[in-house]
Amino acid sequence: MFERFTSNGRAVVTGAVEHAERVGADSVDDGHLLLALLDRQGSRASFALAALGADRRREEIAEALAEARRRGGLTQADTEALAGLGIDVEEIVARVEETHGAGALAGAGAGRGRKGLGSWFGHRPFTREAKDVLVRALRIATARRERTVGDEHILLALTTRPGIVAEVLGDRGVTREALDRVLA
Numbered sequence: 017m018f019e020r021f022t023s024n025g026r027a028v029v030t031g032a033v034e035h036a037e038r039v040g041a042d043s044v045d046d047g048h049l050l051l052a053l054l055d056r057q058g059s060r061a062s063f064a065l066a067a068l069g070a071d072r073r074r075e076e077i078a079e080a081l082a083e084a085r086r087r088g089g090l091t092q093a094d095t096e097a098l099a100g101l102g103i104d105v106e107e108i109v110a111r112v113e114e115t116h117g118a119g120a121l122a123g124a125g126a127g128r129g130r131k132g133l134g135s136w137f138g139h140r141p142f143t144r145e146a147k148d149v150l151v152r153a154l155r156i157a158t159a160r161r162e163r164t165v166g167d168e169h170i171l172l173a174l175t176t177r178p179g180i181v182a183e184v185l186g187d188r189g190v191t192r193e194a195l196d197r198v199l200a
Contacts, residue, residue, distance in 0.1 A: 020154065024059040024167040028052045029150070036140050045143045046174060046181045047081040053171055054078075061167035064198045068190050077184055084180040088121035091183045149173045168199055 018026065031052030036044040054074045056062040065071045087095060087109055095105045112121055142150075152173035157165045174181050175192040185191070 020157075020163070020165050022164045022166040024056065024061070025153070025165045025170060028056065028061070028167045028170050031055055032146070033140055041140065043141050043143050044146050046145045046149050046177065046179065047085070049146055049149055049170060050081065050174055050181050050185070051078060053167060053174075056167055059167050060199065061171040064168060064171060064195055065190065067198045068188075068194055070185070070188055070190050073188055077188065080184045080187075081180065084184070085122040086119060089180065091180050092187075093183060145177065145179060149177055152176060168195075171195060172199075 018029075021029070028049060029052070032044050032048035035041075035048040035051045041048070053061050054065065054071065054077065062071065070077065084091065087105055090098075090105060098105055109121060149170065150173070153165050153169040156172050156176075157163075157169045162169075171190075172192060172195055175185055175190065175195060176182070
């Protein structure tokens, strides 16, 4: 599959591995893909992110992703839905961290021992979500009758996969619809 990725597409994947390594994550997730996209300059995805103002909000985006990891991967919508049922996620996270240490719900260790995409781009395996993003990127490129998968396809894929990354992007105006307009 990676033979169809452009140099920018491959740079995002290797950049995601580097982000995971920097924070000591056992696996590469879709949040790492987004952070790697935000690091890019001079590419179609970086142009789109700049046009939508996300490049200026990189730290805010990184903090939102880190906070979601701290909550064990719950989106803000999940947290609000649980609050509606009388469950205070922040209180639960605080109690777990008090007992087990900071970041206890962040999922460290979840990716140990698995093989797969990690063998292409370093030692860390990719989570199911990250793999799904890359497959979606390939499908988006194919649907557009494009022969290669660029970083713009990865960005589009991140906005179409429900979860934390799409929520973080959407809250900042980076949606599939907005990207389609900018990339047209």
